[in-house]
Amino acid sequence: MVARKLAITGGRVIDPAQGIDRIADVLISNGKIDEVTSGSTGSTPDGYEHIDASGKIVSPGFVDLHTHLRDPGQEWKETIVTGTRAAAFGGFTTISAMPNTDPVQDSAAVVDDVVRRSAAEGLIRVLPIGAISIGQKGKQLAPMGELADSGVIGFSDDGNSVDDANLMRQALSYSAELGLPIINHAEDKKIGAGGVMSAGTVATRLGLVGVPAEAETAMVARDLHLADLTKARLHIPHISTVGSLVALRTAKESGVDVTAEVTPHHLTLSDEWVYGLKGEVPTTIGSEAYDTDTKVNPPLRSRDDVEAVIDALSEGLIDIIATDHAPHAATDKVCTYNEAAHGINVLETAFSSVFQLVDTGKISAVRLIESLTAGPAAILCKDLGSLKKGFSADVVVIDPGSKWIVNPEQFESKSVNSPLAGVELTGRVVTTIYQGETVFDLSDVVASAGAKQ
Amino acid sequence: MTNPTTTVGNKPAGESSNGSCEEMLVAPRQHLLDLDDLSAAEINDLLDSADGMLEISSRDNRKTPALRGKTIITMFFENSTRTRVSFEQAGKILGADVINVTASASSVSKGESLLNTVKTLQAMQIDALVVRHPHSGAPYFIANHTDASVVNAGDGTHAHPTQSLLDLFTVRNHIGDMTGKKIAIVGDVLYSRVARSNILAFQKMGAEVTVSCPNTLIPDEWSLGLTLGDETGFGGLKLARNVDEAVDSADVVMALRIQQERQDAGHLPSLREYADRWGINAQRMALANDGALLMHPGPMNEGVEISSEVAHGAQSVVEEQVRNGVAVRMAVLYTLCAPGKSSRIGNSESTSGDEA
Numbered sequence: 001m002v003a004r005k006l007a008i009t010g011g012r013v014i015d016p017a018q019g020i021d022r023i024a025d026v027l028i029s030n031g032k033i034d035e036v037t038s039g040s041t042g043s044t045p046d047g048y049e050h051i052d053a054s055g056k057i058v059s060p061g062f063v064d065l066h067t068h069l070r071d072p073g074q075e076w077k078e079t080i081v082t083g084t085r086a087a088a089f090g091g092f093t094t095i096s097a098m099p100n101t102d103p104v105q106d107s108a109a110v111v112d113d114v115v116r117r118s119a120a121e122g123l124i125r126v127l128p129i130g131a132i133s134i135g136q137k138g139k140q141l142a143p144m145g146e147l148a149d150s151g152v153i154g155f156s157d158d159g160n161s162v163d164d165a166n167l168m169r170q171a172l173s174y175s176a177e178l179g180l181p182i183i184n185h186a187e188d189k190k191i192g193a194g195g196v197m198s199a200g201t202v203a204t205r206l207g208l209v210g211v212p213a214e215a216e217t218a219m220v221a222r223d224l225h226l227a228d229l230t231k232a233r234l235h236i237p238h239i240s241t242v243g244s245l246v247a248l249r250t251a252k253e254s255g256v257d258v259t260a261e262v263t264p265h266h267l268t269l270s271d272e273w274v275y276g277l278k279g280e281v282p283t284t285i286g287s288e289a290y291d292t293d294t295k296v297n298p299p300l301r302s303r304d305d306v307e308a309v310i311d312a313l314s315e316g317l318i319d320i321i322a323t324d325h326a327p328h329a330a331t332d333k334v335c336t337y338n339e340a341a342h343g344i345n346v347l348e349t350a351f352s353s354v355f356q357l358v359d360t361g362k363i364s365a366v367r368l369i370e371s372l373t374a375g376p377a378a379i380l381c382k383d384l385g386s387l388k389k390g391f392s393a394d395v396v397v398i399d400p401g402s403k404w405i406v407n408p409e410q411f412e413s414k415s416v417n418s419p420l421a422g423v424e425l426t427g428r429v430v431t432t433i434y435q436g437e438t439v440f441d442l443s444d445v446v447a448s449a450g451a452k453q
Numbered sequence: 454m455t456n457p458t459t460t461v462g463n464k465p466a467g468e469s470s471n472g473s474c475e476e477m478l479v480a481p482r483q484h485l486l487d488l489d490d491l492s493a494a495e496i497n498d499l500l501d502s503a504d505g506m507l508e509i510s511s512r513d514n515r516k517t518p519a520l521r522g523k524t525i526i527t528m529f530f531e532n533s534t535r536t537r538v539s540f541e542q543a544g545k546i547l548g549a550d551v552i553n554v555t556a557s558a559s560s561v562s563k564g565e566s567l568l569n570t571v572k573t574l575q576a577m578q579i580d581a582l583v584v585r586h587p588h589s590g591a592p593y594f595i596a597n598h599t600d601a602s603v604v605n606a607g608d609g610t611h612a613h614p615t616q617s618l619l620d621l622f623t624v625r626n627h628i629g630d631m632t633g634k635k636i637a638i639v640g641d642v643l644y645s646r647v648a649r650s651n652i653l654a655f656q657k658m659g660a661e662v663t664v665s666c667p668n669t670l671i672p673d674e675w676s677l678g679l680t681l682g683d684e685t686g687f688g689g690l691k692l693a694r695n696v697d698e699a700v701d702s703a704d705v706v707m708a709l710r711i712q713q714e715r716q717d718a719g720h721l722p723s724l725r726e727y728a729d730r731w732g733i734n735a736q737r738m739a740l741a742n743d744g745a746l747l748m749h750p751g752p753m754n755e756g757v758e759i760s761s762e763v764a765h766g767a768q769s770v771v772e773e774q775v776r777n778g779v780a781v782r783m784a785v786l787y788t789l790c791a792p793g794k795s796s797r798i799g800n801s802e803s804t805s806g807d808e809a
Contacts, residue, residue, distance in 0.1 A: 199672070199673055199674070200672075200674055201674060201684060201685050201686065203672075204674070204675075204685070204686070204687075205685075205686040205687075206589060206611060207589035207590075207608070207609050207610040207611025207646060207649060208589050208590070208609075208610075208611075209610070210672070210673070212673055283489075284487075284489040284490035285486075285489055285490075286490075286593075287484075287593045287596045289590060289593055290589070290590035290593055290594065334568055335567060335568065335594070336567060336586070336589075336590055336591045336594055337588065337589065338588040338609070339567070
């Protein structure tokens with residue numbers, strides 16, 4: 001790293017890993033954190049570049065445990081280059097690449113390729129996730145030891161839940177020795193066969209086949225029991241139902257080694273968004289209905305589920321927020337709801353969308369930032385997600401009052417599949433610093449957008 | 454979908470000398486996607502129009518020039534006999550050119566997307582697209598990507614508005630005002646677009662609708678024995694505990710087709726058990742009011758949801774439903790496509806969502 005020296009002064013520094021929430025300066029040199037001062041001096045030390053963060057929040061760079069980069073194999077949807085740019089624009093300095101690439105990340109060769117190209121082409125840090133089974137087919141375990149040696153941070157077959165309970169048991173048991181979590185998409189696909197959205201009133205009105213919440217809950221319960229049996233680490237991705245939370249609480253209370261994540265969309269959007277009116281419930285179904293940008297797996301749930309995951313995140317039952325950033329090309333979404341691909345483009349709206357929960361008093365700013373920084377870093381067991389001295393200088397500056405209207409056409413991501421298009425959000429990442437270097441600055445973006453006109 | 458509330462009078466061409474077709478007062482609209490956005494008055498206007506159309510379709514020479522020069526495409530992504538032929542016949546009687554496209558014999562079978570299929574047809578200057586599609590919401594998607602009028606001829610498990618209109622038309626012709634009349638719908642409520650559209654349609658006309666079916670064929674959030682609240686979108690719908698309770702004192706009994714797939718997917722032990730416990734037969738029809746109508750949208754599985762005896766018995770109006778279907782679809786096509794109307798609204802905005 002270059003010997004840049006940078007002082008970010010006068011902001012409200014929130015670093016949950018150190019219990020810091022105060023007005024202070026963050027001093028950076030050689031790509032590392034030097035110090036979070038005890039208070040803000042209001043002046044910049046000699047020889048330091050300066051970012052004035054007064055009125056802003058200064059946080060460790062966000063860490064995402066669940067990102068789809070689509071590279072290799074589906075580069076028309078996203079690449080390591082565009083995906084890491086989108087991440088930086090959203091305040092993320094570390095992301096974790098899901099293995100559902102083509103070829104699947106089920107061998108050291110593929111993982112090494114992703115790691116090498118991420119280091120060369122990526123704007124921020126990319127950590128690989130390995131497959132649980134060969135080809136994510138749920139039949140035979142992938143070479144988990146070899147994958148661990150290549151640096152994977154956990155194992156997942158992504159959208160392919162491990163249906164075979166015995167294979168899941170063996171995967172957990174084998175990974176226990178490696179110390180890495182199994183991340184199993186929990187969905188009993190037989191219960192919700194043919195379903196394209198969450199079962200309930202909205203699905204019934206729209207005539208769409210619904211997936212009951214129990215399709216998730218049943219497999220979450222199974223996985224928790226198997227984690228207990230094997231004494232292995234289980235990480236539950238995109239948890240979304242009241243029933244899953246009941247099972248999670250019981251398991252945590254009995255000492256099962258389990259963590260759970262929730263996505264920004266399951267925290268903020270209900271199944272009523274499928275009506276296409278940004279959450280409004282219409283009296284008659286209009287041509288805006290069947291909004292394919294709301295199609296995601298697990299599906300957007302009922303309002304009761306949304307309230308429950310917010311409360312669970314706030315109290316810490318759910319450990320972290322993860323994006324499940326899932327870019328898709330227009331052809332995958334400009335079609336009928338049945339035909340549409342599952343997935344939402346999340347990285348660039350993640351923070352702003354969940355910051356609504358702070359504005360409405362449903363969660364504290366400190367807990368929210370913890371769930372994006374110290375929380376995921378703890379699951380990774382890595383020196384990330386904090387402004388401790390000597391840590392990589394990964395920092396975001398947030399303007400909590402900045403209002404903006406989501407326009408996916410301006411995303412850095414290659415894809416535009418966001419149900420938040422046209423929605424006004426408050427609170428925005430304005431600067432992202434990775435290893436001491438500024439990788440995103442909103443004023444540059446605004447300036448360059450102005451220059452284009 | 455936006456519809457101005459103003460109404461315009463329209464008279465089918467070729468009708469003035471006869472005088473049998475009353476002046477219609479129908480709100481201008483571009484599409485017919487479901488009946489949920491039509492008022493009872495609008496529905497009655499359409500049915501009034503169908504009265505005149507029935508007279509035309511019953512003539513020896515049943516050709517009129519009302520839609521001469523208009524092009525209607527029927528685009529069926531599912532197999533159908535009666536609905537497709539009914540629309541074709543309706544369009545042709547009105548003098549329109551009707552072109553039939555079926556998915557299996559089109560570029561859809563080569564993998565062309567629905568969007569590109571619609572854009573291709575649109576480029577050929579068409580006036581109306583009559584769409585049947587296995588995916589709920591497909592006609593709404595198409596309506597967002599074409600300037601033509603879109604008529605939903607059945608989408609997935611969502612809606613089948615022209616079936617409902619012809620059912621309303623048939624019932625109105627027999628019993629007039631439907632206020633307070635009991636309509637019993639027996640069959641696959643979970644997967645039936647006919648059930649959904651008819652529940653909304655008959656309720657709009659003031660009738661009381663009761664459904665009966667196995668508990669496996671209603672949405673999970675409903676329960677047998679309940680009357681649904683407004684938050685469900687089907688407020689007032691009664692869910693009978695058994696078929697006899699539904700049919701008891703009914704003015705109309707409607708049996709719905711039960712599909713073999715429901716047995717295969719585990720919704721039913723067997724079609725035999727369904728016939729025994731939910732099939733409409735003479736014994737069950739005897740529970741209904743005297744003179745009650747027996748309806749079925751077709752195609753019938755005689756001996757399963759309906760016994761042959763009652764299917765072809767005195768109370769059956771099944772063939773009348775088919776005949777009325779042509780008249781009702783004439784009324785729909787005329788309302789959407791009649792020349793000189795200022796009702797081609799929303800064209801300029803309908804393409805704006807066309808990002809592709």
